[in-house]
Amino acid sequence: MAFTDEQLERYSRHIILKEIGVKGQKKLLAGKVLIIGAGGLGAPAAMYLAAAGVGTIGIADADKVDLSNLQRQVIHTTNDIGKRKVESAAETMRAINPDITVNTYYDFVNSSNIMDLIADYDFILDGTDNFPAKFLINDACVMAGKPFSHAGIIRFKGQLTTVIPGEGPCYRCIFKNPPPKDAVPTCKQAGVIGAMGGVIGSLQAMEAVKYLTGVGELLSGYLLTYDALKMEFHKVKLPPRGDGCAVCSDHPTITELIDYEQAACDMKQ
Amino acid sequence: MKITVAGETKEFDDGISVSKLIELENVETPQYVTVSVNEEFVDSGAFGSTALKDGDNVEFLYFMGGGR
Amino acid sequence: MADLDFTVDETIDITSVTCPVTFVKTKVALDEMDEGQVLQVHLNDGEPRQNVPRSIADEGHEVLRLDDNGDGTYELYIRKVGD
Numbered sequence: 001m002a003f004t005d006e007q008l009e010r011y012s013r014h015i016i017l018k019e020i021g022v023k024g025q026k027k028l029l030a031g032k033v034l035i036i037g038a039g040g041l042g043a044p045a046a047m048y049l050a051a052a053g054v055g056t057i058g059i060a061d062a063d064k065v066d067l068s069n070l071q072r073q074v075i076h077t078t079n080d081i082g083k084r085k086v087e088s089a090a091e092t093m094r095a096i097n098p099d100i101t102v103n104t105y106y107d108f109v110n111s112s113n114i115m116d117l118i119a120d121y122d123f124i125l126d127g128t129d130n131f132p133a134k135f136l137i138n139d140a141c142v143m144a145g146k147p148f149s150h151a152g153i154i155r156f157k158g159q160l161t162t163v164i165p166g167e168g169p170c171y172r173c174i175f176k177n178p179p180p181k182d183a184v185p186t187c188k189q190a191g192v193i194g195a196m197g198g199v200i201g202s203l204q205a206m207e208a209v210k211y212l213t214g215v216g217e218l219l220s221g222y223l224l225t226y227d228a229l230k231m232e233f234h235k236v237k238l239p240p241r242g243d244g245c246a247v248c249s250d251h252p253t254i255t256e257l258i259d260y261e262q263a264a265c266d267m268k269q
Numbered sequence: 270m271k272i273t274v275a276g277e278t279k280e281f282d283d284g285i286s287v288s289k290l291i292e293l294e295n296v297e298t299p300q301y302v303t304v305s306v307n308e309e310f311v312d313s314g315a316f317g318s319t320a321l322k323d324g325d326n327v328e329f330l331y332f333m334g335g336g337r
Numbered sequence: 338m339a340d341l342d343f344t345v346d347e348t349i350d351i352t353s354v355t356c357p358v359t360f361v362k363t364k365v366a367l368d369e370m371d372e373g374q375v376l377q378v379h380l381n382d383g384e385p386r387q388n389v390p391r392s393i394a395d396e397g398h399e400v401l402r403l404d405d406n407g408d409g410t411y412e413l414y415i416r417k418v419g420d
Contacts, residue, residue, distance in 0.1 A: 003365060012361045018396060039337025063337075073337075129337035152333025159333050174310075174330055179301045184332045192335050202415035223330060234276050236328045239309050 001026065007099065008120065011053055024213040025053065029099075031212035032059040034121040036109055036137060038085040040197030041151050041204060043075035047123055048205040050093035050100055054212065058066030058092060058121060060105035061085040072194035109133060111257035114140040123208050124148035131178035132260035138171035139165065141258055142248045149204040149219075154190050157227040158200035161219055161238070162207045168220035169241045170248040178260050199226060270323035287316040287327075296329055303330040345414070346374040346410065351389070352381050352410060353356045360392045363415070367398060370417050375401065378413040386411050 003011075003022075014020045014028070031054045035042045038061040039043050056250050065073075065080045065088050073085075080088040084167055109114060109128075114136060118124055124146050126137045141148040142165045151160035163170045187229035192200065203224070210216045223236045247254045270283050274294060281290070291299045297306070305328045306312045311319050321327065349366045351359045363378055370376060380389055390400045393415055401414040 002369075003272075008365060009358055009359050012357050015361045015364060016357055016392075022365050037337050041336045061337075067337075090337060127336050129335050131332070131334050134334070152335055154333050154335040157333065159331075174303050175332060179298075179332055184301055190335070199334075202319055236275075236305070236330065237308050239305060244310075 001029070007053075010097070010099070014052070016148055019215045020100055020213055024215065025266065026135060027213050028053050029055040031123070032056040032058070032121045033123045033125060033207075033208050033212070034060065034118060035119075035125045035127055036060045036133070037127030037129065038063075038071065038075065038089040039127060039129060040072045040153060040192065040194075041201040042125070043089070044198045045075045045127060045205040045208070046089055046093055047075055048202055049062060049208060050096045050102070052205075053097060053099055054208070055099075055144070056101045056121075058103040058104065058105060059086050059089050059093075060107060060109060060117060061089075062106060062108040074190065074198070074199045092116045094168070109136060111136065114257065115144060118144055118146050121146070122133035124213050125204050125208060126150045127204070129185075130262060132262055135178050135260060139247050139254060141165060142170050142172075143255075147218075149207045151200045151204050153192050153196045153200050154185065155242060156193050156196065157226065158196050158228075159223055160200055160203055160224040161208075161223045162211075164218065164220045165248060167241070168247070169238045171243060171246045172247045172254075173237065173241060174223065176193065176246065181261060195227060196226075199228075270321075272321055272323075273318070275328060281321070284320045284322070287311055287319045287321065289322045290321060290327060291316065291329075294329070297331065301332055305330065341414070343375050343414070343416070345377040346370060346378040347375055348379070350379040351385060352379055356384050356388060363393060363397065367393075367415065367417050371415055372420050374417050376415045376417065378415065380410050380411050380413055381410060389394050389413060 011025045014025050015022055033049055033054050035046050039058050063085050063235045065076045065083050065085055067081055075092045084106050086106050090102040090104050097253050124141055128134055147164045221238050225234045237243045241248055243249050270280050270281055271278050287304055297300050307326050347370055351362050366376055390403055390413055394400050398418050401415040401416055405413040
């Protein structure tokens with residue numbers, strides 16, 4: 001595949017980079033990333049990946065744009081209120097870069113649809129806002145051998161890790177089970193600073209770009225935490241993938257996907 | 270003795286347990302925190318019986334559920 | 338112009354584009370060539386003459402020579418190194 005003059009100009013800042021170059025940009029254009037959740041984390045990630053020329057981007061979300069989303073979900077505008085988030089996000093992504101294909105999935109992920117959803121993608125980005133979804137994405141990606149970026153944000157804090165199934169530890173290696181309903185605050189109850197999604201979602205996009213191009217070292221085996229009030233990043237080294245994990249060990253006890261119950265306050269309003 | 274907690278080295282009484290450290294560090298939602306000592310996870314049932322020693326490197330890992 | 342002691346495999350003209358597309362076009366042309374082949378680049382004086390040979394050398398390619406055409410343009414000869 002040869003670049004058109006327009007592509008050369010659009011991606012010139014990538015192509016100039018020694019680490020990316022022509023080959024890296026071609027890998028991005030051939031790359032397929034699925035973003036689950038078109039919200040605080042998914043919005044910036046989707047915009048950067050679209051701009052970067054990731055050739056196929058899937059976006060899954062069963063919500064519609066709400067006024068309260070606009071403080072942080074920068075892919076949607078005031079005119080989009082009431083629209084399906086996936087449609088609003090896809091319009092923005094196509095406007096940024098008509099070069100790419102955007103697939104939309106107006107659906108919540110659950111144990112019966114997630115395997116089909118992730119099957120066609122190279123890398124998955126978890127931009128969901130609840131523990132049942134985060135555990136489901138982890139387990140499905142581990143079972144399907146799909147690398148993914150996990151992240152969470154709340155108040156002035158955020159964290160992320162990259163899971164490479166079979167190589168590094170997974171989310172369940174760190175947290176064995178979801179916390180009981182309402183035991184741990186989510187951002188709907190606790191609030192979140194808008195730019196936090198920008199910081200952490202952009203880092204997730206960075207991991208996707210690095211994975212697709214094979215450049216640098218992924219955040220596998222580490223949990224990176226960010227405290228905006230202290231303005232501190234802290235990289236926590238995780239224990240290696242061991243025998244203890246119920247899903248990613250060589251002898252897993254969890255072999256089927258689980259639909260955990262959602263906390264009442266996080267159900268669709 | 271000196272223990273490094275979340276990257277910061279501080280002075281603590283000799284031989285304190287993980288439970289005591291959780292209390293001293295005012296860990297939020299302590300019943301749901303994951304703790305690693307020298308890059309190994311400590312089972313939550315063993316927090317009280319796990320004594321820390323000089324030079325240990327302790328990390329607290331918290332659930333963070335938000336994202337949308 | 339002095340005689341060349343090598344053969345040119347590909348030629349591009351980057352006089353109609355500006356930085357950084359000058360370098361990008363050169364890089365893309367080299368990417369499509371085989372190791373050891375020579376690319377001749379027709380470029381303008383000024384920024385392209387200053388930046389393109391240096392950037393290409395930074396990428397590890399061999400800058401064979403840069404000839405002044407005397408009309409505000411130059412001929413740059415690059416041997417591709419690596420794949």
